[in-house]
Amino acid sequence: MVDCCSAPGLLPFEEAMEKMLSAIMPVKETEFITLAQGLNRVLASNISSPLNVPGHNNSAMDGYAFKLASLQEQNTLTMVGRSMAGEPFQGECKLGECIRIMTGAKLPPCCDTVEMQENCQANDERITFLENRKFNDNIRFAGEDIAINQDVFAQGKKLSAIDIGVLASLGVPKVEVFRKITVAVLATGDELKSPGETLNEGDIFESNSHALIAMLEKLNVNIINFGIIADDEQAIRNAFEQADQQADVVISSGGVSVGDADYTKLVLEQLGDIGFWKIAMKPGKPFAFGKLPSSYFFGLPGNPVSALVTAHQLAVPALLKLQNALVNKLPLLKVKTTTILNKRAGRMDFQRAILSSNEQGEMTVTSTGSQGSGILTSMSTANCYIVLPSCQGKVAAGEVVDVQLFDEVIQ
Numbered sequence: 001m002v003d004c005c006s007a008p009g010l011l012p013f014e015e016a017m018e019k020m021l022s023a024i025m026p027v028k029e030t031e032f033i034t035l036a037q038g039l040n041r042v043l044a045s046n047i048s049s050p051l052n053v054p055g056h057n058n059s060a061m062d063g064y065a066f067k068l069a070s071l072q073e074q075n076t077l078t079m080v081g082r083s084m085a086g087e088p089f090q091g092e093c094k095l096g097e098c099i100r101i102m103t104g105a106k107l108p109p110c111c112d113t114v115e116m117q118e119n120c121q122a123n124d125e126r127i128t129f130l131e132n133r134k135f136n137d138n139i140r141f142a143g144e145d146i147a148i149n150q151d152v153f154a155q156g157k158k159l160s161a162i163d164i165g166v167l168a169s170l171g172v173p174k175v176e177v178f179r180k181i182t183v184a185v186l187a188t189g190d191e192l193k194s195p196g197e198t199l200n201e202g203d204i205f206e207s208n209s210h211a212l213i214a215m216l217e218k219l220n221v222n223i224i225n226f227g228i229i230a231d232d233e234q235a236i237r238n239a240f241e242q243a244d245q246q247a248d249v250v251i252s253s254g255g256v257s258v259g260d261a262d263y264t265k266l267v268l269e270q271l272g273d274i275g276f277w278k279i280a281m282k283p284g285k286p287f288a289f290g291k292l293p294s295s296y297f298f299g300l301p302g303n304p305v306s307a308l309v310t311a312h313q314l315a316v317p318a319l320l321k322l323q324n325a326l327v328n329k330l331p332l333l334k335v336k337t338t339t340i341l342n343k344r345a346g347r348m349d350f351q352r353a354i355l356s357s358n359e360q361g362e363m364t365v366t367s368t369g370s371q372g373s374g375i376l377t378s379m380s381t382a383n384c385y386i387v388l389p390s391c392q393g394k395v396a397a398g399e400v401v402d403v404q405l406f407d408e409v410i411q
C-alpha cells in the first residue's frame with residue numbers, strides 16, 4: 001500500500017544505499033607505499049606500535065629538572081649540567097642540585113620534576129625556585145601517547161593527514177594498503193561543451209564531470225576522463241565498453257531520465273546487469289546503479305545539483321566500500337531552521353543550507369534559497385544539507401531539523 005511517506009515506483013534512499021553497498025565487493029589486491037603516498041589510502045593490515053611514543057621521559061617545558069625532595073629544605077639549587085633535545089645529560093644530579101633542561105630533552109633518572117624557567121631566578125649557577133611544584137610536574141612520560149605493541153590502526157582505516165603523522169612518529173616508512181581503484185568519468189549530452197569551447201545556440205558548458213573529478217581527487221583514486229559523449233546509442237555503447245575495460249567503476253552523468261535522447265538505461269541493459277533505480281530522494285530521483293562486465297556503474301542525473309548530491313550521497317560511500325574503507329554515516333545535528341522549508345511528503349530531501357551561529361551563540365541553519373536541481377550556486381554557497389525524511393511536509397521557521405555538514409569530499 002502506498003502511504004504519504006513513499007512515492008510509487010521510487011526506492012527509499014536507505015534501501016537503495018543498502019542494496020548498492022551489499023552489491024559491492026571490495027578490492028583484494030594490496031601494495032606497499034611510502035607515507036608520502038598515503039593520504040586517503042586504506043590500510044590493508046593492522047598497525048601496532050614498534051616503540052613507545054615518546055620514547056623516553058622528557059621535559060614538557062624549557063626550564064630546570066631536579067629531584068622534588070631537593071626543594072623540601074631550600075628553594076635555591078646548584079645547576080650542574082644540561083639536557084638538550086637530542087643531547088641528554090650524562091652526569092649525576094644529586095640532592096640540592098638541578099640541571100638546565102629544554103622541551104623534549106630526555107629527563108635523566110636522577111630527576112623527577114621540571115619547573116619552567118618563567119618561575120625561576122637564575123644567578124649564574126644558582127637557581128632559585130619561586131613556586132611550589134608537585135612531584136612529576138611538567139614531565140611527558142615514555143609511552144604516554146602510544147605504548148610499545150599497542151594497536152594503533154586497524155585494517156580499513158583511511159589515512160588522514162594526522163594518521164600519517166602518527167605513522168611517522170612510530171618510525172614506519174611504508175604501509176600496506178589496498179590497491180588504488182580506477183574510476184572512469186563521462187558526461188553524456190549533445191548540448192554539452194567544455195569550458196573554453198564556443199557555445200552554439202542551445203549549448204551549455206559541461207560542469208558535472210569537472211566537479212565529479214574534483215570530488216574523486218579527494219578519494220585518491222585513479223581517474224580516467226572520457227570527456228563528453230554524444231546522445232547517440234553507438235557512441236555511448238563504445239564509451240561504456242572502453243571505460244569498462246579500463247576502470248573498476250564507470251560514472252556517467254545525463255541521459256538517465258525518460259527523454260528521447262536518454263540512452264544510458266538502454267545501453268546498460270545491452271551490456272551489463274542493470275540495477276536501474278529511481279530513488280525517493282530530492283534532488284536526484286533518476287539515478288542508476290548497475291554492473292558492466294568488469295566494473296560497477298553509476299549513472300548520475302544530468303542536472304548539476306542532482307548529479308553532485310547523488311554522487312556525494314550514494315556513489316562516494318560505494319567507492320569507499322570498494323576501497324575497503326569503513327563507511328561511517330555522516331552525523332546529523334539537530335538545529336533550528338531560520339527559514340521556511342518547502343517540501344512535499346514522499347521523497348527524502350537533501351536541501352542545501354548554511355549552518356552558522358546567531359548572536360546568542362546558538363547554531364542555526366538557513367536555506368540557500370531556490371532549491372532547483374539546476375541551480376549549482378545553491379550548493380556552492382552551502383556548507384551543509386538539511387536532511388528531511390520522506391514523511392516530512394513543509395517545515396516552519398523555528399522548527400528543529402536534521403543537518404549534515406559537508407565533509408571534505410565536496411568542500
Ligand code: AMP
Pocket residue numbers: 187188189191192204205206207208209253254255256257259301302303304
Ligand atoms: P539529462 O539527464 O541528460 O536529461 O539532463 C538534464 C539536465 O541537465 C539538462 O538540462 C542538461 O542540459 C543538464 N546536463 C546534463 N549533463 C550535464 C553536464 N555534464 N553538465 C551540466 N549540465 C548537464
Ligand code: MG
Pocket residue numbers: 188189190231254255261302
Ligand atoms: Mg541529456
